[in-house]
Amino acid sequence: MSEIIPKVSPSTLFLIPTVLAEGTSQQVLSPQVADVLGTLDYFFAEELRTARRFISSLRLGRVIEEMTFYELNKKTPEAETAAQLRRLPAGKDIGVLSEAGCPGVADPGAVAVRLAHQVGMKVVPLVGPSSVLLALMASGLSGQSFAFHGYLPIDQAPRRKAIVFLEREMREFGQTQIFMETPFRNNHMMETILEACQPDTLLCVASNLTSPQEYIRTQTIRQWKTQKIDLHKQPTIFLLG
Numbered sequence: 544m545s546e547i548i549p550k551v552s553p554s555t556l557f558l559i560p561t562v563l564a565e566g567t568s569q570q571v572l573s574p575q576v577a578d579v580l581g582t583l584d585y586f587f588a589e590e591l592r593t594a595r596r597f598i599s600s601l602r603l604g605r606v607i608e609e610m611t612f613y614e615l616n617k618k619t620p621e622a623e624t625a626a627q628l629r630r631l632p633a634g635k636d637i638g639v640l641s642e643a644g645c646p647g648v649a650d651p652g653a654v655a656v657r658l659a660h661q662v663g664m665k666v667v668p669l670v671g672p673s674s675v676l677l678a679l680m681a682s683g684l685s686g687q688s689f690a691f692h693g694y695l696p697i698d699q700a701p702r703r704k705a706i707v708f709l710e711r712e713m714r715e716f717g718q719t720q721i722f723m724e725t726p727f728r729n730n731h732m733m734e735t736i737l738e739a740c741q742p743d744t745l746l747c748v749a750s751n752l753t754s755p756q757e758y759i760r761t762q763t764i765r766q767w768k769t770q771k772i773d774l775h776k777q778p779t780i781f782l783l784g
Contacts, residue, residue: 555636556659557583558646560671561597563778564754568601571672571753577601579669585637587615587624587655594640615639617651625658643778645673649693649723674780675721678749681759682719684784689719697728699735706739706783713744713783720783729774733767736781740764747782750774 557579562568581603588594591612599607613627631637639652645668646652659666675691690712695705709720724732736746742765750758756777761784 553634554631555665555667556655557636557638558652558656558666558668559638559640560645560669560673561594561641561643563643563672563674563677563752565600567753573670576669576671577603579638581605583636583638584609585611585613585631585635586640587613587627587637587652588640589614589616589642589651593642597640615651615655619651619654621654621658624654628655628658628662628664643674645671648673648675649691672753674723674749674752674778677752678747678759678780678782679719679721681749682747682782682784683761684719684745684747684782685717686719688717689721692720692722694724695722695732699731702732702735703739706736710740710744710783721780723780726774726776726778729777729779732781733772733774736783737764737768740783742768745784747784748772748774748779749782750777750779752778752780 559576559579560572562571580598580601586594591614594612595607598605598610613624615624628637639646639655641648641650641652644650647656647668656666679686679689692709696702709722712718713720733748740746742763744764745761746764746767747759747761750756752759758777761782
């Protein structure tokens with residue numbers, strides 16, 4: 544791909560993690576996050592209202608109206624993001640805020656990061672919660688070899704086919720397979736997993752990570768079939784191993 548913007552920039556792009564559950568910033572965010580947010584005036588954010596609310600919740604004494612926010616989601620043209628980086632005032636730094644968790648991980652902020660590298664900007668990732676890694680850590684499944692697949696197909700037949708393929712990959716390579724679903728379709732995903740997978744396959748369900756309602760459990764498909772679990776509208780990561 545040809546370069547979209549010229550390679551000259553003294554600015555820094557900060558990757559700023561946000562909380563996975565409201566009211567948990569004190570527990571899950573490092574002090575560095577507040578320190579950096581206290582210095583930035585420009586941001587890329589997946590959803591502007593969420594980003595403003597998150598910064599306000601940290602009570603940094605910043606005036607939100609004096610900050611500039613650029614929307615960056617899966618519908619944002621790359622050329623638009625490139626133009627916004629190009630217009631960044633000389634010497635000014637910019638942050639990328641995810642809707643939840645770490646920017647660039649299952650997150651459209653990766654576009655801004657790639658463009659920042661093209662112009663020679665320094666890229667600085669800050670420490671924060673990632674639902675993918677937290678789920679993997681707590682699953683008891685292989686952390687030596689794993690793959691994250693994001694969202695699987697919505698329709699039943701392609702979704703089942705994808706799960707069968709992931710289970711085969713897991714068995715052949717000993718690789719933990721990680722994926723997710725839109726929260727209101729979680730129960731359908733769970734039903735398809737239980738129908739498609741072998742009885743001795745291990746499934747970890749990790750929901751509402753870092754919140755008081757956190758639920759993490761790893762069992763065989765056979766064991767899961769004996770229980771009833773309601774994941775409707777609960778942010779969830781699924782892992783096969």
